[in-house]
Amino acid sequence: MPETRPEQTLLSGTAVNVASAAGAAAAPTAEPPAAIEEGFAAGGIAATVWVNNKRINALWSINENRNVWVGVAGVGWVKLANNSDTAIVALTMLGANARQTQGIVNYRQESDNMIHEMYVW
Numbered sequence: 001m002p003e004t005r006p007e008q009t010l011l012s013g014t015a016v017n018v019a020s021a022a023g024a025a026a027a028p029t030a031e032p033p034a035a036i037e038e039g040f041a042a043g044g045i046a047a048t049v050w051v052n053n054k055r056i057n058a059l060w061s062i063n064e065n066r067n068v069w070v071g072v073a074g075v076g077w078v079k080l081a082n083n084s085d086t087a088i089v090a091l092t093m094l095g096a097n098a099r100q101t102q103g104i105v106n107y108r109q110e111s112d113n114m115i116h117e118m119y120v121w
Helices: 008-012 034-041 085-101
Strands: 049-054 057-060 066-073 076-079 105-109 114-120
Touching: 057 085, 066 085, 076 085, 085 114
Parallel strands: 076 114
Antiparallel strands: 049 105, 057 066, 066 076, 105 114
16 A cells, blocks of 8 residues: 655645545645755765754644654654654654644654654753
8 A cells, every 4th residue: 555645735724635536645745955855866865864943833644554744844744753653653742742832843854754753842
């Protein structure tokens, strides 16, 4: 089964996730920051990065195993690490708390473009 992704327009709170007639759901449409995109196009090495002082403004999940995304203000949709049930539950709880309290979030994003570690202040 192909992995489903949230619609980018859900971040604005004006759209509803609707699957197409063919059964495939829409994917996020936000593009990565230009510097990152240019680095990948030039054959740059993808690395672990810390992203600091962000806020979570949306959460998205679906009835699929280990498929949770958070909407990061100024970044777009970022998938939570899906390497274990424990990891995804813990990161989802942190993301929900960050969304509810609008606390500052620092997170570690690996070369797979998923959040593997998160601190909520």
